[in-house]
Amino acid sequence: MLQTPSGGAGHGTAAADSGLMSIGTVLNVLREEFPEVTISKIRFLESEGLIEPQRTPSGYRKFSAGDVERLGHVLRMQRDHYLPLKVIREHLDAMERGEEVRLPALGRQRDGEAVPEQTDGPTAARIGRAELLAAAGIDERQLAEWEAYGLITALADGVYDAEAVTVAALVAELGRFGIEPRHLRLMKAAADREAGLVDQVVAPLRRHRNPQTRALAEARTKELAGLTMRLHAALVRTALGVRLP
Structure with missing residues (x-):
């Protein structure tokens, strides 16, 4: 405090x-x-x-x-x-009016990675299109463009997982520096490859009949995801020759 x-x-x-x-x-x-x-x-x-x-x-x-x-x-x-300033300003104004503000609790930092937090309401697991637009401070045109590049993907029933808020907010912030969605396709491709590697390691555990083994697969997936994200961040820092906070 x-x-x-x-x-x-x-x-x-x-x-x-x-x-x-x-x-x-x-x-x-x-x-x-x-x-x-x-x-x-x-x-x-x-x-x-x-x-x-x-x-x-x-x-x-x-x-x-x-x-x-x-x-x-x-x-x-x-x-x-990871909220954009426009959304932060709206939240602050609402707080000053005495209104209850519910944030998309998705970005708690732990060793340089974003860790989803579980909360009640739509941000806990799924979020609608209108809620995603409001939380990220973007419009329909931007979201459609990002979906076209595969940066954000709706689920089968047309809603989004809560992590989409984090992705949208980060893409918007990068845009402030002139980094366009088309520039991020390489990052998306790299992320897909990393996810494929993790899935390859845990796939045998997921297929196991023993429920405890399948639960272990879930835990192992989270552990490997955290390690790959930390490695990715370290490699970027090394390539840039900088030390980030």
Whole structure:
């Protein structure tokens, strides 16, 4: 939980007495939970209208405890749920109106991988088309294009599994950097090959008559999926020569 100090490293006694914080103080507070956050990130979220800090006559930003708490919500929804900023803004506005907000709880981080969380409601296992569009902050044209490239696939009854929300949100975020769906076909092909390898290993267990052995196949599938995702992430980091948080 974010700890918000009563004062900040402000410019002048009035700012400290008012309980407002400088951007540097806010950065230190947020880094307790979000070590990767930067001043540039805070400024970007301000430019996107997610927060509106006060300004001193000389132009310095001054953040209230409410601003810091709101920033925490934004960063948490990005980190844990991969939600685009448009959807995050809508959730925050709903929270301020006192409405109950239900998030597509799909992106809890564990060793660099996204782990689905089980919740009540449609996001626990399946989600309708309209709910997917709303959760990912996309329109019908975008979803149709992504389906054409095989990035998102509906189930037999026309609904989607909950992981489709995570995929859609990530594709949308990559689009902000100019990465188009057609560029992601190689990633999809690689993912299909990795899934095929895992399936090849566990297939004999799945076909076994013993229920306990079939249950072991499910557990083994999850374990192998986690290992392949971690290996994939490590290989990408190595190829790029960077260390990601």
